[in-house]
Amino acid sequence: xxxxxxxxxxxASKLDARVRRSRLRLRQALVELVLQRGYDAVTIxxxxxxxDVGYATFFRHFQDKDALLRSLLxxxxxxxxxxxxxxxxDADASRTGTLVFEHVQQNADLYRVLISSQRFVDLVSRAASxxxxxxxxxxxxxxxxxxPPDAAVNHLVKSTIALIEWWLYAxxxxxxxxxxxAFEVLIMAPVKAVAFRRLSGARPS
Numbered sequence: 001x002x003x004x005x006x007x008x009x010x011x012a013s014k015l016d017a018r019v020r021r022s023r024l025r026l027r028q029a030l031v032e033l034v035l036q037r038g039y040d041a042v043t044i045x046x047x048x049x050x051x052d053v054g055y056a057t058f059f060r061h062f063q064d065k066d067a068l069l070r071s072l073l074x075x076x077x078x079x080x081x082x083x084x085x086x087x088x089x090d091a092d093a094s095r096t097g098t099l100v101f102e103h104v105q106q107n108a109d110l111y112r113v114l115i116s117s118q119r120f121v122d123l124v125s126r127a128a129s130x131x132x133x134x135x136x137x138x139x140x141x142x143x144x145x146x147x148p149p150d151a152a153v154n155h156l157v158k159s160t161i162a163l164i165e166w167w168l169y170a171x172x173x174x175x176x177x178x179x180x181x182a183f184e185v186l187i188m189a190p191v192k193a194v195a196f197r198r199l200s201g202a203r204p205s
Contacts, residue, residue, distance in 0.1 A: 023061055023071075025051035030068055034113045039069070073114055079103060084160070097188070098180030104164050105172055115165050152195035159187045 029050035033042045044065060048055050062068040083099045104111050147155075160183065167179060174182075 019061070022051070022053050022057060025053055026058065026061065026068055027072055030065075030072065031109050031113050034116075035109060039113075039116070069114075072110060076107065076110055076114060094180040094184035096180075097183030098177050100160070100183065101164075101167065101176035101179040104167065105176055108168060108172065111164060112168055115161070115168070146194040149195055152191050156187060156191045163187065 026047055029047045030042070033046055033050060037046075042065065044058055045055065047053075047065070047068070048058050062071070080100065080103065083096060083103055163179070163183065163186070167173075
């Protein structure tokens with residue numbers, strides 16, 4: 001590689017690092033300010049001031065405040081579903097339930113922001129859609145099902161988020177392991193029992 005190409009690659013790398021830093025600062029600023037003031041009271045000027053990012057720079061990353069919140073929601077939901085999905089095929093869902101509540105514990109402020117915001121509805125609907133896809137991959141509708149799969153998964157997702165919300169405002173006690181056990185007994189086992197049977201050849205637990 002020529003000296004010019006090396007220099008171009010180095011410049012691009014530095015630009016990428018600056019972009020990541022700016023986006024991270026804006027996300028952190030949003031979480032902090034929403035917890036202090038509420039989502040509606042936070043302005044883009046507030047965000048850029050707290051993040052130490054130029055006002056014009058904000059619009060190079062996000063169209064508006066909602067787009068910034070949506071980026072946080074998308075990332076959090078992807079992480080949450082990557083943890084939750086194995087429990088749909090796992091004979092012992094308490095293991096992945098524990099991982100879910102450990103994730104909530106590690107990202108408690110972000111969960112509080114999203115649950116208290118208008119985007120909470122998006123979180124539920126998107127999680128329900130992803131959850132149904134995962135459940136159908138490893139399970140078939142039981143012949144004597146009490147509920148259709150969309151109703152069962154809708155209950156699963158809403159109940160899980162409600163349990164997360166309660167736990168956050170209860171001071172995150174009991175610990176994630178006990179919450180994982182509660183998740184299995186209160187939510188996952190009943191959903192499987194009333195709507196699904198496990199497919200042969202499904203992913204091993």
